[in-house]
Amino acid sequence: MGNSISRRTLLKRGALLAGGLPFAASLLDKVQASPAIIKPGDVSIPYTEAWTEKQIALASPVPLKARLFANENPFGPSDKAKKALMEALPTAYQYPFRSMSDLTDKIVQFEGIKQDNLMMAAGSSPLLMAAALCTSKPGGNVITGDPSYEDLPTRATRMGEKWVKVPLTAEYKLDLVAMEKAIDPNTGLVYICNPNNPTATVVDTAELKAFVERVSKRVPVFVDEAYIDYLPDPQGTTLVPMANSMPNIIVARTFSKLYGFAGLRLGYVVTQPDMIKDLSRYTEGFMSISATTLQAAIATYQDREYLDAALKKTVASKEFLYEVLKKEGYTYIPSSANFVLFPIKMEGKQFADEMMKRGVGVRFWKFNNQEWCRVSIGRMDEMEAFAAAFKEIS
Incomplete structure (x- = not known):
């Protein structure tokens, strides 16, 4: 009981200090959930479709x-990353300002983006949460494929949003036509996971780019590219260039998959400065990333x-x-x-x-x-x- 109250109080304070929504305190009351108590080795616990x-x-x-349940890279992180982790330990007492700058420089150069259009965090999860928070509105809705990755829309529903689930095509791909038709005046965000999870399908790049260009003129579009590194041509598929030059588009990338950083926690989004300003109200950004993780990322970034x-x-x-x-x-x-x-x-x-x-x-x-x-x-x-x-x- 004591620990629960303490965490709840700290969460409320954090949201309020971050300059969050006016209803942050009551919102976080709604978010509180009692997790199931699970004993290691207990395989008789009832499953649900939402089992995490x-x-x-x-x-x-x-x-x-x-x-084989968490889409991790069992071959990583790389030896260079491991070596960098160990070498970073003696100075881990220092705030990693320089390391953060070095990594962002690498990403900016490789992706060909503007420095002000990049936002880092400890994995993509805090950024998904921030997007759900800053685009939620009373009576609003978020549109996704069905099934698709549930992190962002699940968080949105806890804010009182309606989750509009659009069935996949016969090829188990996101139905972009149907998703566009589902947009209404109450839509706060359209979420695209490409490649999609759990189907591992990818939509046509030209069709997706045209879709995002049209839709972003009406509502924000969040494109989650967590698995893009597994495609034959990630640079030819990514929507990062669009997010770098056009408003209302957020593209998320993560080191959790091919880089093998799921436990080290590192991700980023590319979007316009105004959107980054909105997102930053609900996440700590780079100050949530450890010095050791940053050094490992610097050592292994684009290590082909x-x-x-x-x-x-x-x-x-x-x-x-x-x-x-x-x-x-x-x-x-x-x-x-x-x-x-x-x-x-x-x-x-x-x-x-x-x-x-x-x-x-x-x-x-x-x-x-x-x-x-x-x-x-x-x-x-x-x-x-x-x-x-x-x-x-x-």
Whole structure:
């Protein structure tokens, strides 16, 4: 009780000091939620479609044979990043002003963007939260694909927003035409995850650019490019240049995937200065990033030797998974990311429970009247563990 009250009070103070919405205190009252108490190794806990990676991790046996539920890069971070982490420890008592400047310089130069259009944070999650906060309005709504990544829209609903879910196309891609039609005077934000999670599909670049150019004239558009590094041509696909030159567009990138920084926490958005000013009211920005993380990022940013090697291993594990599924008589959605979604032949909870009993953690969804399993791409030994467990229950 005491700890809960303390956290709640601090959250309220932080929101108010940040110059947040006038209703910040009452808003945070609504946000408070009692997390399920989960005991490690308990695989009998009821699943829901909203089960998070955190809940699965806490409920899983330790150690897992295959941690395939969180879309992490099991091959990283790079040796250069690890070395930089260790070398940064002696001066970790210092605020990392210089390191932050060095990293932003690298990003600005590589992306060809303006310095004032870049905002860093400890992962993309704080930036998703900030976007949900600064675009929410009474009676408003946020538009996403269905299914898609739920972080931002879930936070928006806690602000009182309506979540407008637009079904995917027959190819399991975001339906840009239908999403545009869903916009109304109450729409505060359109959220695009590309490649999409959990389907790992990607929309046509030209169509997406045209969509964003049109829609951003009416409402803000948030383009989440968390998995773009897994595409053949990230620089030809990204909407960063549009966000760098046009208003009402936010493009998010993260180091959590191909760079292997999920636990180190580092991400950024590219958008116009006015939007950055709005976002900064609801997040600490670069001051939330550790000195060690910054040094690791500087050491590994655009390290093509490492990134290409990690990508090659990811592709090999993915191809192995495809073969396993085909041999067992299963289909799958071709993946443009580091995870694969495929339809399963039993109820999702039962499937996930049975896999967990065998030391393999996966996630599941239900949509289009079909149960689905999402498998994150792991090391080859993890994929082999998946295959062994899968063959027993398929």
